[in-house]
């Protein structure tokens with residue numbers, strides 16, 4: 001039996017949420033069990049939290065280094081969040097997509113908006129909401145790596161961030177973690193089958209229809 005000759009361009013799976021809703025936790029679960037999905041590691045000027053690793057969680061850079069990346073056009077998108085700068089390195093993304101690999105982005109609504117303008121066909125946008133305001137606050141405290149002051153400022157911003165839900169294709173309320181993870185997987189499974197992403201389909205069907 002021959003293999004089907006259908007291949008596919010990679011897709012860009014964007015996960016956004018107000019800080020603390022659970023997107024980092026969900027991303028890690030998805031990445032663990034998906035060989036064709038890689039994480040886009042952003043550059044940021046924010047300080048490293050305990051447990052975070054340079055080049056794995058973020059590329060931790062200073063303001064001058066970040067500005068140099070912007071100047072050289074090395075970032076696909078960039079934005080300011082909580083007074084810090086964040087951006088997506090372009091090269092790894094382009095290489096992955098061309099190789100048929102999918103890329104997961106943990107970026108905010110500003111970055112999503114920029115990518116929507118640049119690469120609308122490759123983009124699948126998922127917005128994650130907390131089940132309630134109380135639970136969001138509880139999760140921010142549980143994470144316990146930010147000062148009370150930072151938690152307060154993040155709660156204040158959450159209301160603003162959540163107003164951008166309508167710029168996303170899929171909305172997931174992260175109540176039970178396992179269920180949310182399943183839901184993101186379902187989106188990924190379906191989006192991978194979209195006709196527009198498939199390459200070599202005409203030839204494949206032509207051969208299926210040719211007798212002899």
Ligand SMILES: Nc1nc2c(ncn2[C@@H]2O[C@H](COP(=O)(O)OP(=O)(O)O)[C@@H](O)[C@H]2O)c(=O)[nH]1
Nearest residue numbers: 019020042079081086087088106107108110111
């Ligand atoms: N536009 C943009 N946003 C990013 C990027 N990397 C991270 N973010 C967003 O910046 C915000 C703060 O991220 P972080 O400091 O890691 O705190 P978190 O809220 O615990 O994830 C989150 O909303 C991220 O999605 C990026 O490369 N571009």
Ligand SMILES: Nc1ncnc2c1ncn2[C@@H]1O[C@H](COP(=O)(O)OP(=O)(O)O)[C@@H](O)[C@H]1O
Nearest residue numbers: 019020021022023024025139143174175176177
């Ligand atoms: N479904 C869930 N139920 C309970 N706690 C959760 C759930 N999802 C995430 N958390 C917890 O909430 C906190 C914030 O999650 P995190 O993934 O860091 O959020 P984000 O990346 O959106 O800022 C973490 O302590 C995490 O373990």
